[in-house]
Amino acid sequence: MIILDYNDRRPLYEQIVDKISNLILKGILKPGDKMPSVRNLAMELAINPNTIQRAYGELEHRGYIYSVKGRGNFVSHSESLIQKKQEETCWRLQDVISEAKTYGIREEKIAKIVKTIYEGGEKDD
Amino acid sequence: MIILDYNDRRPLYEQIVDKISNLILKGILKPGDKMPSVRNLAMELAINPNTIQRAYGELEHRGYIYSVKGRGNFVSHSESLIQKKQEETCWRLQDVISEAKTYGIREEKIAKIVKTIYEGGEKDD
Amino acid sequence: MIILDYNDRRPLYEQIVDKISNLILKGILKPGDKMPSVRNLAMELAINPNTIQRAYGELEHRGYIYSVKGRGNFVSHSESLIQKKQEETCWRLQDVISEAKTYGIREEKIAKIVKTIYEGGEKDD
Amino acid sequence: MIILDYNDRRPLYEQIVDKISNLILKGILKPGDKMPSVRNLAMELAINPNTIQRAYGELEHRGYIYSVKGRGNFVSHSESLIQKKQEETCWRLQDVISEAKTYGIREEKIAKIVKTIYEGGEKDD
DNA sequence: GTGGTCTAGACCACG
DNA sequence: GTGGTCTAGACCACC
Numbered sequence: 001m002i003i004l005d006y007n008d009r010r011p012l013y014e015q016i017v018d019k020i021s022n023l024i025l026k027g028i029l030k031p032g033d034k035m036p037s038v039r040n041l042a043m044e045l046a047i048n049p050n051t052i053q054r055a056y057g058e059l060e061h062r063g064y065i066y067s068v069k070g071r072g073n074f075v076s077h078s079e080s081l082i083q084k085k086q087e088e089t090c091w092r093l094q095d096v097i098s099e100a101k102t103y104g105i106r107e108e109k110i111a112k113i114v115k116t117i118y119e120g121g122e123k124d125d
Numbered sequence: 126m127i128i129l130d131y132n133d134r135r136p137l138y139e140q141i142v143d144k145i146s147n148l149i150l151k152g153i154l155k156p157g158d159k160m161p162s163v164r165n166l167a168m169e170l171a172i173n174p175n176t177i178q179r180a181y182g183e184l185e186h187r188g189y190i191y192s193v194k195g196r197g198n199f200v201s202h203s204e205s206l207i208q209k210k211q212e213e214t215c216w217r218l219q220d221v222i223s224e225a226k227t228y229g230i231r232e233e234k235i236a237k238i239v240k241t242i243y244e245g246g247e248k249d250d
Numbered sequence: 251m252i253i254l255d256y257n258d259r260r261p262l263y264e265q266i267v268d269k270i271s272n273l274i275l276k277g278i279l280k281p282g283d284k285m286p287s288v289r290n291l292a293m294e295l296a297i298n299p300n301t302i303q304r305a306y307g308e309l310e311h312r313g314y315i316y317s318v319k320g321r322g323n324f325v326s327h328s329e330s331l332i333q334k335k336q337e338e339t340c341w342r343l344q345d346v347i348s349e350a351k352t353y354g355i356r357e358e359k360i361a362k363i364v365k366t367i368y369e370g371g372e373k374d375d
Numbered sequence: 376m377i378i379l380d381y382n383d384r385r386p387l388y389e390q391i392v393d394k395i396s397n398l399i400l401k402g403i404l405k406p407g408d409k410m411p412s413v414r415n416l417a418m419e420l421a422i423n424p425n426t427i428q429r430a431y432g433e434l435e436h437r438g439y440i441y442s443v444k445g446r447g448n449f450v451s452h453s454e455s456l457i458q459k460k461q462e463e464t465c466w467r468l469q470d471v472i473s474e475a476k477t478y479g480i481r482e483e484k485i486a487k488i489v490k491t492i493y494e495g496g497e498k499d500d
Numbered sequence: 501g502t503g504g505t506c507t508a509g510a511c512c513a514c515g
Numbered sequence: 516g517t518g519g520t521c522t523a524g525a526c527c528a529c530c
Contacts, residue, residue, distance in 0.1 A: 011520055025228065038503065048522050053504075061436070068256050070502045070529035082228065089225050093235060096221050097242050100214050103150060103207065107243045110218065111236070117222050118232045131443050136514055173515055261529055275478060298530055332478065339475050343485060346471050347492050350464050353400065353457065357493045360468060361486070367472050368482045386505055412517065423507045428519075445514035445517045 004045055012047060016055035021064050024075055025085055035065060035073040129170060137172060141180035146189050149200055150207055160190055160198040254295055262297060266305035271314050274325055275335055285315055285323040379420055387422060391430035396439050399450055400460055410440060410448040 002019045004012060023029045035041075038056065042049040056073055059065045063081060067073045100110060127144045129137060148154045160166075163181060167174040181198055184190045188206060192198045225235060252269045254262060273279045285291075288306060292299040306323055309315045313331060317323045350360060377394045379387060398404045410416075413431060417424040431448050434440045438456060442448045475485060 013520080037501080039501095050523090051521065054520090056503085066257055067503060068529095069259070069261065069504075071256075072502060086228050086230055089221065089228055089230060090234075090238070092221050093225060093230075093238055094242065096214070096217050097239055100218060101242055103210050103214055105211055105214060105218075107239060109215075110239055113215070113218055114222055114232060114235055114239075117219065117226055131446075132441055134444070136444065138514085176515065179514095263529085301530065304529095336478050336480055339471070339478055339480060340484075340488070342471050343475060343480075343488055344492065346464070346467050347489055350468060351492055353461050353464055355461055355464060355468075357489060359465075360489055363465070363468055364472055364482060364485055364489075367469065367476055388505080413519095414517085425508090426506065429505095431518085442518060443514095444519075447517060 002041075002045065004047070013051050013055040013058065016045075016052070017058045017062075020055070020059060021062070024064050024078075025082055029075050031075050031077040033075045035075065037072055127166075127170065129172070138176050138180040138183065141170075141177065142183045142187075145180070145184060146187070149189050149203075150210055154200050156200050156202040158200045160200065162197060252291075252295065254297070263301050263305040263308065266295075266302065267308045267312075270305070270309060271312070274314050274328075275332055279325050281325050281327040283325045285325065287322060377416075377420065379422070388426050388430040388433065391420075391427065392433045392437075395430070395434060396437070399439050399453075400457055404450050406450050406452040408450045410450065412447055 001023075002016065004015060008015060020029070020035075029035075035056070036044070038049050038052045042052045045052075056065065056067065060067055060073075063076060063078050065073050066076050097110065126148075127141065129140060133140060145154070145160075154160075160181070161169070163174050163177045167177045170177075181190065181192070185192055185198075188201055188203055190198050191201050222235065251273070252266065254265060258265060270279070270285075279285075285306070286294070288299050288302045292302045295302075306315065306317070310317055310323070313326055313328055315323050316326055347360065376398070377391065379390055383390060395404070395410075404410075410431070411419070413424050413427045417427045420427075431440065431442065435442055435448075438451060438453050440448050441451050472485065
């Protein structure tokens, strides 16, 4: 379900946070679902439980999951999260498009990219 | 000419590389121009000369400048660089737009963002 | 009668101790009343009987209830308990008010809060 | 400057976060001040550097400090923080006062406590 | 079995 | 020297 990239310069725990929060935002992990236990996921990914712990801590901090001692971690019943993600994505869009303009990429080129993505297919990291 | 952001979590040398390469790509620093000396720039930015050295090294590595022993560093007569930058930007565009699609941002929304950026002039960090 | 909050980070048994001791202090459970049996309450709350057992143990330890072998648990004929609770609350009052002072909350503000609470009736978690 | 209480049930890192954020809110640590280095503070408190690291991480997360790699941690130029603290304190005030009412503490009693604290002295944990 | 905290010690990147 | 990440292994509280 999660694949770590050891060439990625970002820390492992951050990769995990990203991957899992995406799974939640996309609805693959649903509110109330039980997350894999810290130790299990650590084994599965062949990394130290502390690293998972940290990722889960961050996810809890950001409101994606909540933990119940002695029971496990669960996906939270978040609502506004998807909205927040959308806003953030809009900011990034503006950044990249401004950059594109600065370096002389033509407006039509962007339109074309948008079109191929929204019509054709997918691309799902 | 360059302002460092100490809150930025990226290393200083990377910020400098970014800023200078942008100045070159935008044509503000022109091919053949002499770069400020390592020691001068270090003084001006109030940081360690090692850090400038490293930034210049990286810039040379990427082909933005070249150094002449005993004379200083100079902006390269690069052409393919801007093209490379454009390609890179295109990849980022595709990434972000795919993400936008995934999280349910509508195609028109993006078109609108593109339009406002390409019509009104703005944003030139 | 009791609602557990799985988001609360405190242990379940502590929540139960709190809730029940409050019911006793408020006079909703009266001295001599029979407590629900461990197994019944466990079923009702859909949790492990061990947890109830532990809560009852703690309540007995604090003098809120007493147990009679083979017959069940009963609310104590406590008097000093409410006094103890009052004292404890006074300490907390002092703490919070001192803190309020430290961070520049004005005396009148507190007076206002006290007034609204003691006049309007409210808040009975 | 900081004293740890090993009897306190809260984790060490949380105690540290509390203590330091209070020092900042009270103005004892001023914006821009350099924090003690992770290793130094760890030595001074005779605990593991990781624990300090975690406390600093949390403080950064909450906006009290910011870190510059290779340079150190610094108190941030926060503004709204004190306001946030005040609001939080107000909520706690309401909680405790409601509780006081529930357990039959008289309004005058509270007024008296407030008065002695705001007139007489201190109490500064 | 679960999560949570802490220690000890290592390694990296940055200045 | 600084902060940041990760591992290994321990111990605790809770269920």
